[in-house]
Amino acid sequence: MASVTISESNPSGFMPAAFRNATADALCMVAVLLLVALAAFIFGGAAMQRVVTYAAIMLTAVLGLQIFSGNSGIVSFGQAAFVGLGAYATGILTMPTALQRTALRDLPQFLAGHQLSFFAALAVVLVLAVIIGLLTGTPLLRLSGSSASIATLAMLIIVYTLLVAGREITRGSQPFYGVPREVGLWTAAAVASVALVAARLFRETSFGLATRAAANDERGAAAVGVDQRTARLAAWVAGVVAAMAAGALMAQFLGAFSPRDFYFDLGFTMLAMLIVGGMTSSLGAFAGVIVTIVLIEVVRRFEGGGEVLGLHLPVLFGLTQGVLAIAMILVIWRRPTGLFGERELNLLRRPGRQAVMASAAPPQHVESDRLTADHLSRRYAGVVAVDDVSLSFGTDSITGIIGPNGAGKTTLLNMLAGDVQPSVGTVSVGGAVRQASAFRFARSGVARTFQNIRVFPHMTVLENVVVAARQVEPDLGHAEAAAMGELARMGLERFADQPAARLAYGQRRRLEVARALALKPRFLLLDEPAAGMNAVETAELVSILSTVRAERRIGVVLIEHDMRLVMNLCERIVVIDHGRVIADGTPTDIQKNPAVIAAYLGSRTARAKTATAENQTA
Incomplete structure (x- = not known):
């Protein structure tokens, strides 16, 4: 390791x-x-x-x-x-x-x-x-x-x-x-x-x-x-x-x-102070109060009327609140995050920190751990997205779930992660049946990534991973160490103190994987992890996942349309079509399975017919 x-x-x-x-x-x-x-x-x-x-x-x-x-x-x-x-x-x-x-x-x-x-x-x-x-x-x-x-x-x-x-x-x-x-x-x-x-x-x-x-x-x-x-x-x-x-x-x-x-x-005054300075930081609150109090004291000099530069001003009741409202509108218009932005002073935080302390080895999981779906079904109104699926996944294995678009793969993954309540059936983790609750599934050892990337853009790259690490580590110090370890694994440690919003698409993908690994999961569920990546990034991801599986003996379940990645990485492949499992076996068996060939060719034929009809209509 x-x-x-x-x-x-x-x-x-x-x-x-x-x-x-x-x-x-x-x-x-x-x-x-x-x-x-x-x-x-x-x-x-x-x-x-x-x-x-x-x-x-x-x-x-x-x-x-x-x-x-x-x-x-x-x-x-x-x-x-x-x-x-x-x-x-x-x-x-x-x-x-x-x-x-x-x-x-x-x-x-x-x-x-x-x-x-x-x-x-x-x-x-x-x-x-x-x-x-x-x-x-x-x-x-x-x-x-x-x-x-x-x-x-x-x-x-x-x-x-x-x-x-x-x-x-x-x-x-x-x-x-x-x-x-x-x-x-x-x-x-x-x-x-x-x-x-x-x-x-x-x-x-x-x-x-x-x-x-x-x-x-x-x-x-x-x-x-x-x-x-x-x-x-x-x-x-x-x-x-x-x-x-x-x-x-x-x-x-x-x-x-x-x-x-x-x-x-x-x-209103309190809210104006916070918005003017910057709502998301204590620095914004501090600066907003100072700026607003100065503004209020200046305006109050004129609220009672009197002579100003030779001009006679009448009494202007409510002038202070009016000026505060204008100041707040101007700040929202020109600087939506406030005069002092979103971040704190960060006096001791230095960008580009590098490694000096060895991170603790993650726990090894026993082979008896299983993630089991028992007769899962999910209906949306009259549409059956997943239909009576029973599967079991073990640790120390990589399973790919493939199928045509709209086959129900992501819905199945969402139920395995506790993100979606099954209409029928149950999901068990390590033998314990879990009611749908994503945060409880995560704490039980099921980590996942999303088809549409869900990083926390307004938090730093390190904070993105610390949030996850803090769920399993005894204190913040250990969480920071574990988070930096996962970032280093993904080649992201030099971006640790940058907002996640600044990362390129492929880097966000890797950040999401690092965040999932920081949970020290028994099972890692990946929804199209290579989507949007180039060939080099995809090859790196395959290498990382293989290494993680070997080091930690965790179960990896992934949905992916890149058949080369699936065939090279996965030891077991599950094929879903119209919400049902139509094949389950090794990559070699799946490639020869007539039902799989028919499902893929049938979906392509249907798409070709639809495209032809649309062209003729146009």
């Missing part, structure tokens, strides 16, 4: 390269934040310090939005609701008891008389945030895309309505006053710093990688073992925690507030 080596990944227990890089990025942004706070403290007056304090609070809230929306791709319109919940919870917990008796006379007994310090109240709010995040996220994340975004908008309206209606607790639409104003510049900056580190590190965690992979391609993510609901729920809960922490800060920064302070205006 050829040894593969890696430099940046360290599987021996030290901090993985991704976390080292993320930590450096976060500390750099924290340093900038603290320098701004220090400058405001030394050189600015009370007004400047309040602006920077407000900016730090908004940064915490926007980072919460970025953790969820930036990683999942689902735009949340409801984040302001959780800021409001955090503010009201902190207000009730920290309000002086004497004032509470007069301002909140009808407050329920279990909420009355606490008067906690700010940090004690913050701890309670964070625990409450986890509970609220789980309760709201579990049903919400059964949705996806625009339906999930609309659900978050509905959540904002519901929370606002509850705050207005809960007069005994919130004083309704009247101002909630009497909250101690103990949050100043350094408290806000400290909490924002923690949020910055958390947001940047979350991106590199298993949950962050999985959430980003699902945002890029849900089917592709499921095929490498990603449970997208769990990953998105983790991102949602983390986002709610950050938002409610910002609300706790906001409560003691303002001292008095009402439900309207946490409604559409705040939600």
Whole structure:
């Protein structure tokens, strides 16, 4: 077995390269934040310090939005609701008891008389945030895309309505006053710093990688073992925690507030900040807050009217929101990914890293492992795609599935991978019957590639493979090492830190195979792996697959139209026509089988007749 080596990944227990890089990025942004706070403290007056304090609070809230929306791709319109919940919870917990008796006379007994310090109240709010995040996220994340975004908008309206209606607790639409104003510049900056580190590190965690992979391609993510609901729920809960922490800060920064302070205006401002800077990165959130706060402070100088360059300006209510909307539209038009793009600072990440540590040998699989299809059928309305197919595949073998176009090959492969629910029949892996669920099949040892390539284009080449490796490796360090090993096998290690979208077609094919191998599967299912490759690339792929089979003793099942590849690589060939198995044997037997010859000649004759008829009609 050829040894593969890696430099940046360290599987021996030290901090993985991704976390080292993320930590450096976060500390750099924290340093900038603290320098701004220090400058405001030394050189600015009370007004400047309040602006920077407000900016730090908004940064915490926007980072919460970025953790969820930036990683999942689902735009949340409801984040302001959780800021409001955090503010009201902190207000009730920290309000002086004497004032509470007069301002909140009808407050329920279990909420009355606490008067906690700010940090004690913050701890309670964070625990409450986890509970609220789980309760709201579990049903919400059964949705996806625009339906999930609309659900978050509905959540904002519901929370606002509850705050207005809960007069005994919130004083309704009247101002909630009497909250101690103990949050100043350094408290806000400290909490924002923690949020910055958390947001940047979350991106590199298993949950962050999985959430980003699902945002890029849900089917592709499921095929490498990603449970997208769990990953998105983790991102949602983390986002709610950050938002409610910002609300706790906001409560003691303002001292008095009402439900309207946490409604559409705040939600729009937060979203504008994130879009202007760049939704998919903590750097974008950080920069977006800075740029937007500066813009807001400049515009507010003119909102109240007055003399400007000899011109008398009237009072322009809503000018700030209007300018924010225009800024957001301009950024979307000129730079759809935001002013600072999609990527983080990546201060420690160097392109073109090479190997230095030998990767661990993959597990050897026993010959008794079987992938079995038992009387599988799949119907789509009146069309029978697969009809009563029973097959069994062992490890340490390469099987080709061939047949005319439309024979049902890909549908069969999808059922073997758990991607499609059979209408009739079952699939078992290693003797255990599995219900259709692509991510569970992947975790059970069935990896696959797709006919239409499904890499994660907005993630780096290395991250594409780490997502899969993380499902089987004990920690991120080992996952990075294993991923670099598979990239080196495929000749892609020099592209490790480039976005996958930049790869050529053949390289994307190899990346998809590397990603599948990183799962350390018992069975590897390949759907036309050589499609679009030239003769040299195809020959290299054949060599790689033969080597992998010899090293790991895994079962390889492939669909391919390149008969030369199939005959040279496969020891067993299964022929399917009209959803049924018409032949199963060695390449020599298949070449002589009359049913196979008839199926291929018949399909060609039918296509020739169809083409002739179309020409005559034309």
